[in-house]
Amino acid sequence: MPSSHKLARNLTSLDIFCLATGAMISSGIFVLPGIAYARTGPSVIISYLLAGVMVAIGMYNTLELATAMPKAGGDYFFVSRTLGPVVGSIAGILNWFSLSLKSAFALTGLAAMIQLYLGWNMHLVGLVLGAVFIILNLAGSKHVGNFQIVLVAVLLLIMGYYIYHGSYHFSLKPFLDFAPYGAHRILATAGFVFVAYGGLLKIPSVAEEVRDPRRDLPRGMIGALLTVVALYVTMVAIAIATLPPAKLASSLTPIQESASTFLGKPGIFAIGLAATLAFVTTANAGIMASSRYLYALSTDNYLPPFFSRLNARTGVPVGAVIVSGIFITAVQHLNREILVTAASLVLIFSFLLSCVCVLV
Incomplete structure (x- = not known):
């Protein structure tokens, strides 16, 4: 039987802000x-x-459900109670x-950054990093939250540093031909x-x-989304203003290359550090959040009790954390396009299900 212990209520609005910010800022801005x-x-x-804006719609739908039913598993719990256990478990x-x-994908990016700067074997680094994040998550949600606060604070400072100095080199000239491929490309690129x-x-x-x-x-x-939207739009605008169009269109490190034009080598290092921290925060928050899906499925008897047994001291679902961490560590060596495409498709699917739940 699963443990009778309940998950410890340790997280504050600051913890949620940092978990959400860390979960968003990653390859979406650095790659x-x-x-x-x-494309556009x-x-x-x-x-x-x-x-x-599209994510904001999904966020408000999710918040409507999460504040009424604050249970582990998030949209799994909402969907299973609204659309039935079969749809919910799937x-x-x-x-x-x-x-x-x-x-x-974030863990892969982090391992690649370490290999680039230190020359260490990427696959071994990935295995070690996976083990480190598993241990950190086993220590308890409050420790994860505190770790995330420190990392996100440093990450936001570096991004602010880039924006501040980049603003002095901003020009409207690169924006004169604003939509060369038509309005439909803007919408397609938003997706x-x-x-x-x-x-x-x-x-x-x-x-x-x-x-x-x-x-x-x-x-x-809400605070995290407003912050990240402002950062993304501003940083991308600075990159457009400081890099030649052809170079920007072919770059996989656009923010880093942009920083090099007005900050030199210190800028390259700073943005490289920010990208590394972003991968850390995404991987860390991901292991924590993904494990709660297994925990919720187990409490509803769709998975073995092993996944919902909680540590009496930390209130952590140990089995769920270990299995999630091992899976994430194991699949990080798959093709990166497969990782991103599969994650995006399921993300949009779950977004639509949450919207349906609010209507029902």
Whole structure:
């Protein structure tokens, strides 16, 4: 039988803000802008803004449900209670799978950064990092939250540093031919960069561990989305203003290359550090959030009791954390396009299910 212990309510609105911010800021800003720019030109800033609006709709739907039913598993719990256990259990497994793949992609990026700077074997680094994040999550949600607060604070400072200095080199000239490929490309690219905000919609999976879900969840998630949308749009605009169009369109490190034009080597290092921290925060938040799906499925008897047994001292679902962490560590070596595409498809599917639940 599962343990009778309940998940510890340790998370505040600040913890939620940092978990949500960390779950969003990753390859969506450090890798995707160049690829997205190639699709739609300078109007990519509108695509990022529209994607933020689309995520806001999903966020409000999710918050409506999460504050009324603050249970572990987030949208799995809502869907299973609204659309039935069969649809709910399928959605729960798919959401766990999607979030795990997104976290694996972040772990891959982090291992690649370490290999680039230190020359260490990427696969071994990935295994070690996976073990470290598993141990951290086993220590308890409050330790994860505190770790996330420190990392996100440093990450936001570096991004603010880039924006501050980049603003002195901003020019409207690169924006004169604003939508060279037409308005339809702006909308299509908004769907492409939607994944840049995707981590936000999975934060309600930890709702059962929030001290005051009705107050702390909305404050943390809304604040995180507004912050990240502002950062994304501003940083992409600076990259457009400081890089030649051809170079930006072909770059997989657009923010780093942009920083090098007005900050030199210190800028390259600073943005490299920010990207590394972003991968850390995404992987860390991903292991925590994904494990709660397995926990919720187990408490509803769709998975063995092993997944819902809680540590008496920390209130952590040990089995769920270990299995999620091992899976994320194992699949990080899959093709990166497969990881991103699969994660995005399931993310949009779960987004639609949450909207249906509100209507029902």
